[in-house]
Every structure is written in structure tokens, then in C-alpha cells.
Amino acid sequence: MLYREALNKAIDEAMAVDETVVVLGEDVGLYGGSYRVTEGLIARYGEKRLIDTPIAELSIVGNAVGMAMGGLRPVAEIMTANFALLAFDQIINHMAKYRYMSAGKITLPMVVRFPQGVSRQLAAQHSESYEQMLSAVPGLIVFAAGDVNYAYHALKYAILSDDPIVFIEHELLYNKKGEVDLNAEFDPFKARIVKEGKDVTIVSYLKMVDDVMAAVPEIEKQLGKSCEVIDLCSLNPIDFKTLESSLKKTGSIVVVEEDHKMGSYGAQIISWAAEEMFYSLDAAPLRISGADVPIPYNRRLELASIPTPDSITEQIVSWAGNNGI
């Protein structure tokens, strides 16, 4: 199954079990979603439940908040992370705060989902990542789907949960293949150990997990050590337990993220390691991030602005050398 099909399946099944689930966004209905995530759903559930909206992101999320207050379970799709910026007032001032401000009298069972990140030469206004800002907002749960199984289970969970959840996808993952495991128990708040290892813990999420996995064979070959790769999955709250046991085993931590380095999400993980795990660390933590520039269009510059398997390998190998790993 493809990642986008897994997302579609999650929405479809949630809509089937709960008829208050509605989907709203630009081109989500007749067009089937610009990444085809909502394809076919309008035929099954009709225009009342698949709502094509005008290009007005603030209203997409603002209306979703009101729909949730009025008794529905809205799933709001924003076409791309950069357009979600237009809805940040509703996400941060409304969606995240109503429950707390009302002393729990208002619940907002809603999801805002969007893809983010560098795709292929979409340039500065279509390539950014905002997990750092959204994870810094108390009152929001933030999920980041790095693989097909998580995409399906976590989105279905998010839609049927009573909390306001931001669900982040990646532009380049929609055609990623994978299996959905319907038997095993699933916890969307648990980090995923993508690969076990004993010498270096590498933490990542979204598409960077694939880039890390592509780099790992070469890193292991050059270092003669083994890497443990963790996909964080839930960015807020964070599954510190999984991180802690990995870090205790390896004594080191590397975070790989696509976003600009300044004020990045990964800094939070490194900060936790420094504050809480200092005495388990045998090496200085390493953060591999994107450059602090708007994303350029030219392909070479674009690739130079984010981590790639080659640059990840290079930075980890050089860090290992400096830290006696």
C-alpha cells in the first residue's frame, strides 16, 4: 500500500465508523486532494462530508474549530505547510487553547493535516517545515508520519481522538510503499525503532528517516560500529522512554532533521539529552540540520540546503572521529 492510500484508508474507515467525521480543505472533494489523499471519498460520503473550501486557510481551520465545538469531527487539510501559516492564528490561539481556557469544558476533536518539507524544486514558498513552531505550542498533539503503517494507524487514531491534533506528512512520501499491520497493537505516541544497533543512536522523523537509513550501511562500514535508528513519530508529546533506553545502550545521540538549524525541533531533543542524560553520554551530541536560508529553486542549491545521505554520512563519520567513537 502507498502512504497516500494508507492515509485515505484511515480517513475512509474513520468516516465509516463515525458519521460526524467531515473533511474540509481546498480541492479535497471533487478533485480528490492535490496529493490524492481524499480520492474517491466524495463519491462515498457526499458533499456534506467532503467540503471543498475556497483558498482561505484561516477559515479552514477556524471553521474546523467551530465544527468541533458544534458536534462534528473535522479533518482539515491544508495543501502545503507554507499555507498553514495563514491559519496559525486559528491553530495556536483557538485550536490549542479552548480546552485549557475553558477549564476542560470545551473539547475539540479535530485534526489539521498537511504535507511539508523539500520536494523537488518547489522553491522557498513551498518547501518549509514547521514542526518546531507547532510542537512548541502547549495544547497541541503533533504527529509526524514517516512510514505507511504509522500514517494509517496514527491518522485514524487522530481523527477518532478527542484532542486537537496536528498531523504532519511529507511531500515526498506520498508514493512510498509499505505494509499496514492490522494485527499488532498500535500506540501512536510510541517512537519506532527502525533499526536496532548498539553504538550510535540516530533520531529522526518524516522523510529524513529514509535518508538516514540510506546512509547507515556506509556509516557502519566506515566506523565499524552499529547504528540504532529511531523514528520519533509523535513530536509532541515525545516518547522519551524509547530514547532513554537507546541512549543508555549507545552512549551517544545524533539528531537528523530537514529543517533550518536555527531554533529547530532537533535542538529540543539535544537539549533533553544534555539536561537529562548527561552522565550516560560518551560523546557530544550531534545535530544535522538544513541550512539557515530560504530554500532555493536550483536543484544543486536545494540539495545543498538540506541533509542528504551523503552529507549525513560525512558529518557522522567526522563527528565520530572527533569523539573517539
Add this chain to the structure above:
Amino acid sequence: MNKLLAEEIYYDMVLGRLFELAAKEHYMAGDIAGFLHLDIGQEGFSVAAMKAFEKGDVFTTYREHVMAISRGIDPQAVMAELFGKASGISRGRGGSMHLFDPSHFFYGGDAIVGGQIPNAVGCAYARKFLGQEDGVMVVFGDGATSGGAFFESLNNASTKKLPLLFLCENNGYAIGTKITRVAPFEKQAKKAEPYMLTMEVDGMDAVAVYKAVKEAQHLIQDGHGPVFLEAMTCRYEGHSMSDPGNYRSKEELEICKAKDPIERMEKVLHETYLLSSEQIDTLRQRAQKVVDDAVEFATAAPEPELEELYTEVFCKGCANVVS
């Protein structure tokens, strides 16, 4: 309109069409990437608006190659930008959606729908403040008339009586969504009526667009305050190269293509200005040569250096925060 101008408009339209066809071809060949929004079918609108709004600032969207060229930006620099090359008008860092050239007072490349509209309001304020009364024109699609910033801009521009022309390119669709599915009426000028003078023009008729934009520019220059002009157009291609465009029927597309602005202008050249078929052919050949040269130039142009990644983040001394 004199003969020379009519010829010039026709020539630019043909140039625009051929440029877009070449861009399409080179997108499919992999020389151009990202989102490529073609203006095929709307050349009459894009060219005539630029020719009419001679002086003053122009803000527009990602569907702006034809406008950029017609504004006077070298087609070679535009094509090289699409190719992501160092000789591009934005030195390869902007691409198709971000063609900026302040030397031509052209800010053609905001890809956040509606995002350029409040910028144009601010620019009109600044120009008025500084005593430059050429006026500002902001071009946007029908899809951009439902966002908050659009309504805020109508309010602000009319309160301050700014020299601003709101030029709406209404092609009936925002990607795959028909405007009437997400707005209560087909013509969006209605939204501006309480705030300012509104006008409508057939966007497939270059001569009519030229006259309407000229008239509107005179009004805003004369201290009338903002004007809203809506041009009804249709695009032949999908929203961008990534859009197969299945939401439009064959018949609908046929009706659209029957209004071809280039054929229409050709007729005007024949009938009103008595140009011969040979003379028209010469114009076409000249345009084809310019496009061929632009492609050749873009192909041969160098890639930006990797150091370019960190330049121009700030005005001076561009700190390399990440080294």
C-alpha cells in the same frame, strides 16, 4: 490604438505562446522542474495588461512568465530562471514562480495565493507618500478573492484612496475547483463593489483589455482611488504541469479554445490594420527565433555556484550562520 502598438501586442502574445510551449517541452524533458503554471490561452490578457500599464509597479502571481516578458524582461533571463541557471532573472533561486525585477517595477512571483495583494496596497501607499503617482497594479486569480487578505486590502486601499488597480484574472478555476463551488457568484468584482469602482472586460480580447487597463490607470492616477477590473479568461492547460485537468469536459475546453486571443488579434491586424499574411508570418518567425535563442541561452547558461546558497540572505556581510 495605433498600428505599431497593435503589432507589438500581437507579437508579444505570439512570443508568450511560443515561450510557454517551449517551457512545456523543456519541463517534460526535465530541464525545468518544480511547479510550472502555463499562461496559454490567457496571453491576450497578460500582454495587454502589461502594455497598457506602462509605468508604475506590477505585482502578480506564479503564472507570470508572459507578463514578465511583456513587461520588458529579457526572455533569455526568464527562460534561464525556469532552467534554474545563474543567468536567470532571480539567478536560479526563484524558478518559474518567482520572477522579480525591480528595474522593471515587476514583482512577479508570489506563490502564496493572495499574498501579494496586501503588499501591493503597501507599495501604493509608499508611492503616494513619496509623490510618485504612476500607480500600482496587482494581478491575482479568481481563487484569490476569498481569502481574508483580499478583503482587508479592498478596505485599506479604499479607505486611503490609494492609486491601486486590482486586476482579477477570472479563469473560473482555482486548480480543480470551479469558482462557483466556493463563491456565491461567478463574477468576483461584486465583492469589491461596496468599496470601489468596478469594471469588467473580456479577457480573451487583447484590445479590450488594453483599453480597460488604460482607463483604469488614468483613474487611479487622477486621484480617484482604487479600481477593480475583472477580466474573464480561460486557460487551455491544467493548473500546472502536475495537473491532468480531468475536471473540465472536452466541450468546455473547446468553447474556451474557440475564443483564442491570438487568432482574434490576428483578425484585428488583418481587418483593421490591413497587415498581410506575410507580415504576420514575419512577426511569428521573429518570435520563434527569440524563443529558440532563449532556450539555447538557458541550456548553455552556467549553474549557480554552491556558495550562492548563503548570499543575499541579508543586505550586508551575510553571516554564514551554518558553516
